[in-house]
Amino acid sequence: MDxxxxxxxxxQVFQDVFDEDSIKVVPELSAKDVDGWDSLTHIRLILxxxxxxxxxxxxxxxxxxxxxxxxxxxxxxxx
Amino acid sequence: xNPLYAELQWLPRAPAEFSSRLxxxxxxxxxxxxxxxxxxLPSLDLxxxxxLAGAIGRARGEGKSLSPLTPFRLAVLSNxxxxxxxxxxxxxxxxxxxxxxxxxxxxxxxxxxxLTPDSKVNSSKPDAVLFALDYxxxxxxxxxxxxxxxxxxxxxxxxYLQALSNGIKASTNAVCIFQSFAPPxxxxxxxxxxxxxxxxxxxxxxxxxxxxEFVSGSGDVLLDVAALAETVGLSDWHDxxxxxxxxxxxxxxxxxxxADHVARVVAAIRGKSGKVLILDLDNxxxxxxxxxxxxxxxxIAQGDARGEAHLAVQRLALDLRQRGIVLAVSxxxxxxxxxxPFEKHPEMLLKLDHIAVFQANWNDKATNIxxxxxxxxxxxxxxxxxxxxxxxxxxxxxxxxxxxxxxxxEEPAYYARTLAAGGYFEAVAFASEDLKRAGFYQDNAxxxxxxxxxxxxxxxxxxxxxxxxxQPFDATGRARIVQLINKSNQYNLTTRRYTDxxxxxxxxxxxxxxxQVRLADIFGDNGMISVVICRPGEAGEWEIDTWxxxxxxxxxxxxxxVLREILGHARVAGIHKLMGxxxxxxxxxxxxxxxxxxxxxxxxxxxxxLTRWELLVEAADPASAPMKVVSQGFAAKEKRIA
Numbered sequence: 001m002d003x004x005x006x007x008x009x010x011x012q013v014f015q016d017v018f019d020e021d022s023i024k025v026v027p028e029l030s031a032k033d034v035d036g037w038d039s040l041t042h043i044r045l046i047l048x049x050x051x052x053x054x055x056x057x058x059x060x061x062x063x064x065x066x067x068x069x070x071x072x073x074x075x076x077x078x079x
Numbered sequence: 080x081n082p083l084y085a086e087l088q089w090l091p092r093a094p095a096e097f098s099s100r101l102x103x104x105x106x107x108x109x110x111x112x113x114x115x116x117x118x119x120l121p122s123l124d125l126x127x128x129x130x131l132a133g134a135i136g137r138a139r140g141e142g143k144s145l146s147p148l149t150p151f152r153l154a155v156l157s158n159x160x161x162x163x164x165x166x167x168x169x170x171x172x173x174x175x176x177x178x179x180x181x182x183x184x185x186x187x188x189x190x191x192x193x194l195t196p197d198s199k200v201n202s203s204k205p206d207a208v209l210f211a212l213d214y215x216x217x218x219x220x221x222x223x224x225x226x227x228x229x230x231x232x233x234x235x236x237x238x239y240l241q242a243l244s245n246g247i248k249a250s251t252n253a254v255c256i257f258q259s260f261a262p263p264x265x266x267x268x269x270x271x272x273x274x275x276x277x278x279x280x281x282x283x284x285x286x287x288x289x290x291x292e293f294v295s296g297s298g299d300v301l302l303d304v305a306a307l308a309e310t311v312g313l314s315d316w317h318d319x320x321x322x323x324x325x326x327x328x329x330x331x332x333x334x335x336x337x338a339d340h341v342a343r344v345v346a347a348i349r350g351k352s353g354k355v356l357i358l359d360l361d362n363x364x365x366x367x368x369x370x371x372x373x374x375x376x377x378x379i380a381q382g383d384a385r386g387e388a389h390l391a392v393q394r395l396a397l398d399l400r401q402r403g404i405v406l407a408v409s410x411x412x413x414x415x416x417x418x419x420p421f422e423k424h425p426e427m428l429l430k431l432d433h434i435a436v437f438q439a440n441w442n443d444k445a446t447n448i449x450x451x452x453x454x455x456x457x458x459x460x461x462x463x464x465x466x467x468x469x470x471x472x473x474x475x476x477x478x479x480x481x482x483x484x485x486x487x488x489e490e491p492a493y494y495a496r497t498l499a500a501g502g503y504f505e506a507v508a509f510a511s512e513d514l515k516r517a518g519f520y521q522d523n524a525x526x527x528x529x530x531x532x533x534x535x536x537x538x539x540x541x542x543x544x545x546x547x548x549x550q551p552f553d554a555t556g557r558a559r560i561v562q563l564i565n566k567s568n569q570y571n572l573t574t575r576r577y578t579d580x581x582x583x584x585x586x587x588x589x590x591x592x593x594x595q596v597r598l599a600d601i602f603g604d605n606g607m608i609s610v611v612i613c614r615p616g617e618a619g620e621w622e623i624d625t626w627x628x629x630x631x632x633x634x635x636x637x638x639x640x641v642l643r644e645i646l647g648h649a650r651v652a653g654i655h656k657l658m659g660x661x662x663x664x665x666x667x668x669x670x671x672x673x674x675x676x677x678x679x680x681x682x683x684x685x686x687x688x689l690t691r692w693e694l695l696v697e698a699a700d701p702a703s704a705p706m707k708v709v710s711q712g713f714a715a716k717e718k719r720i721a
Contacts, residue, residue: 019130021098040162043324047331048126059324 001079006053006072013052017045027069053079080315083493084336089485089501090122090174091476097127104134111138112145112178117480119173125163125334132166135173139180147665148178149349149576154205154253155181156189156243158216159328167338174339175346176460186326189216190239193246201250206578207348208247209256209302209341210240213328214263214283221267222277229277233285237293244299254348254578255299256341259287261308261329264317298557298579300507302344307337343505349576350566353483353503354457356399357448358392359466360410360417360439364429365389366491370416379426386426388491392465393428395495400433403513404504405455405520407436409447409464414439435520444471445478455520456630458568458666463503467491510559519605519631537705540635543600545706547637549644551716552586552593559607560595563627567610568666571627572659572673589720590615592648596641598632598706608632609641613649616658621649623659626673636704642677643703644710649696656693663688677701 007025014023018036031037037045049071050056055078065071082088094100097118104114115138118131138145151172155161165181172179182203184192189212192200200208217236222228244255262283266272272280287305294301308316311333321327329337346352361368366378366385378386400406406429410417417439421431431437436454438447444466452459459481466472472484485501487494506513552560557579564577577585585591596609608629613621623645628637649657659674661667671690675681678701679692 016126016130019133040160040325044125044129044163044331059320062324 001076003072003076006075006079009052010049010068010072013045013048017041017048025068027072028067030067049075055079080332081311083488083497083500084311085315085332087122087335087339088488089497090120091486093121093123093127097121097123098130101130101134104138111143112148113480115145115173116148116176119170120480123170123335125167125331128167128170128335128338129163131170131173135169135178145178148173148176149351150178150180151207151345151349152180152182152203152205153345154192154200154203154208155183155211156192156200156208157211157328158187158189159211159213159322160186160326161211163327163331164211164334164338167334168341171335171338171342172345175342176351177342177345177349179342179345190243190246193243195246196250201247204251205253207254207256207300207345208251210243210258211328212258212260213304214260214279215322215328217260217286219279219282221279221282223267224275224277226276229282229285232277232282233289236282236286237289240290241293241297244297248580252578252581252584254580255297256302256344257290257294257299258302259290259305261305261313261316264313298583300344300348302341304337304340307340311336340502343502344507347505347507348565348578350562350568351460352505353404353463354461355405355407355435355451355455355463356396356504357407357409357451357462357464358396359444359464359468359471360408360412360420362467362491363389363465363494364393364396364408365420365424365427369420370412374419374423377420377424379420379424381426385491388494390426390428391492391495392498395498397428397433399504402504402506402509403515405435405457406433407451407455408434408438409444409451409466410439411441411444412439443474443478445475448475448479448482456569456633463498463501465494465498467494508558508562510562515604515606518603541705543635543706545598545600545635545704546709547640547706548597548599548709548711549641550595550597550710550712552582552595553712553716554586556595556607557582557586560610563607563610563629564625567627567629568664569630569669570633571625571664571667572623572670573625573662574664574667575625577625585612587720589717592621592645592652594641594644596628596637596644598635598637605629605632609637611641611645613645613657619654620656620658621645621652621654623657626659630669635706636702638673638677639701639704640706640708642699642701644708646696646699646701647710648713655696657696657699658682659692659694661690661692 010025014025015021018034046062053075061074100118115135165183168181169179182200182205184199192198218239219232222232240257247253247255260283262280267278272278275281291301316329316333318330321331358364366389367376369377379389380386396406420427421429436451438451448462448464452462459479463483464475465485467487475482476484483503485498487497561579561582585593592613594611595607598605598608610625610627612625614624616622659679661671674692678699679694681690682693683691
């Protein structure tokens with residue numbers, strides 16, 4: 001799966017999780033940029049990403065995520 | 080994970096336009112409650128449930144009415160993270176006709192909240208408190224092979240739960256909902272874990288058993304999470320990574336399933352459960368098409384794989400009937416052709432005797448289901464319709480959205496399991512009347528036949544040889560009283576719902592006049608059919624807080640006899656005036672003239688349609704009806720309370 005496809009699918013995931021159709025994800029996007037991205041929504045986000053890409057992250061991988069770029073790199077390595 | 084449970088496959092798929100319909104909710108005003116329920120009906124994932132709950136929250140914030148959904152305030156106390164569960168509860172409750180408001184105290188404050196009288200939970204006056212505890216919230220320590228310590232550990236855990244229940248009851252009238260405990264998937268010895276005292280598995284077994292006993296004795300309610308977890312599989316239920324990371328006590332994938340189960344129980348507390356199972360025949364009750372294949376061609380025999388699948392549907396229907404669910408048939412067939420297997424096929428478990436209303440004709444099924452509801456005097460929301468044909472299911476869902484219509488898989492072997500998994504007939508109590516209820520409705524059909532024969536109503540009533548029995552509320556009748564208070568919609572003047580503790584309070588309050596009414600006739604005992612609560616109003620006045628009656632006994636002049644009984648007690652108590660009120664709902668048009676017919680004078684009317692009525696006790700003399708009157712237990716109540 002190339003990066004463009006990953007971003008396109010992540011757009012949908014973010015829109016679904018944050019209930020906001022206008023979200024477009026970019027590599028620098030992180031929790032401080034999005035209204036409602038608190039620790040619990042973060043978990044819902046990760047769980048939805050896992051479901052959407054049919055992969056499972058380890059606890060330490062999840063702990064290291066800083067922004068969308070990290071997430072995409074992780075998905076790319078797996079999917 | 081079995082998708083039947085994890086994806087709630089008895090529910091239709093969410094429509095592609097779910098998001099746009101959700102957005103349109105913001106501009107909906109007059110039918111908001113219905114629109115919300117329609118959006119909640121399909122199987123929704125956690126994100127969809129969260130979005131729907133958000134929309135419900137926004138509507139509530141703007142002060143919009145969610146009527147006709149029934150309001151319910153649920154406090155949730157948990158030793159785990161429930162922040163993602165709460166929105167799922169709110170959205171799933173809408174699926175079951177409940178406008179749920181959740182009170183959620185801070186994380187892991189179970190004992191503090193339950194035991195402090197002015198805690199957030201206790202001061203919020205909840206209708207129910209859900210103790211969403213898992214085994215990690217109990218004081219458990221292993222005592223391998225030591226039965227005495229094991230018993231002490233079990234008693235300690237139960238004592239803790241009882242203390243929580245007592246704490247809530249000391250400050251509120253809430254029902255406590257306890258969860259049974261799902262044991263961890265990991266074993267210590269292996270199979271020995273279940274036989275050896277003091278292992279985690281046998282401790283939790285013991286706690287679940289004692290908890291079930293405690294709950295059935297205390298009027299609290301059990302949510303059987305252990306059974307749910309076992310049904311989906313303990314290794315899928317528990318997710319150690321999610322527990323470590325965020326203190327989720329079970330897998331996020333099962334939140335929609337769990338939330339639906341909580342919603343069922345809340346709906347059952349409010350009497351919103353299915354009461355009638357309407358069966359299609361061809362390819363549902365038997366394999367094949369009776370009109371084409373004939374009596375010899377349909378598949379229903381033991382030993383035939385296809386036939387056994389349909390026999391399982393029949394067996395489940397019969398079991399449901401035994402616990403009080405009324406059975407009906409809606410089939411596109413010529414009447415005598417459809418009846419033939421019931422009358423002549425030796426392998427059929429279902430007989431015509433089991434079916435209260437049999438509709439076999441060429442009308443569309445929506446029309447037939449409406450006719451069934453009318454014949455039984457029950458609302459459409461009490462109907463569950465089982466049909467293998469997706470076209471018929473779609474038609475009924477579209478024309479009669481109040482009727483529950485489970486999706487069915489291709490394979491008939493899974494029909495019975497799917498119907499059971501849907502939980503349409505969830506109940507929180509079982510009264511002895513339930514055992515007989517399916518029969519009552521059939522007897523009614525026979526009584527109606529008798530009425531035709533004898534002609535005049537009074538002659539008919541006399542021929543029924545009725546005995547009416549009046550008693551104050553008591554412990555024996557309590558479960559059925561609570562059930563009637565929460566289930567009766569049509570013959571219900573005020574539709575006030577009360578929990579078990581609230582009914583107990585009325586039972587023990589000398590200033591409150593309570594009445595439970597039973598009726599027997601030549602066909603048998605109808606059981607408890609009417610409930611009245613009068614509370615003290617201004618000096619010398621009683622306000623009729625609750626007056627309801629089962630529609631099974633409509634047209635028997637029971638209400639006249641009940642009023643005569645109330646008047647008798649009012650005179651003894653020195654009451655000179657009865658004040659009645661009619662609070663209109665969607666379902667109780669039937670009683671709009673109840674007080675006028677009984678000779679009350681109208682004392683006021685509000686814009687909402689609410690009317691107030693009064694009756695001077697001295698002058699009142701309502702018509703009597705031909706029945707024997709037994710009035711008992713009133714002196715004993717006075718003695719008990721004094």
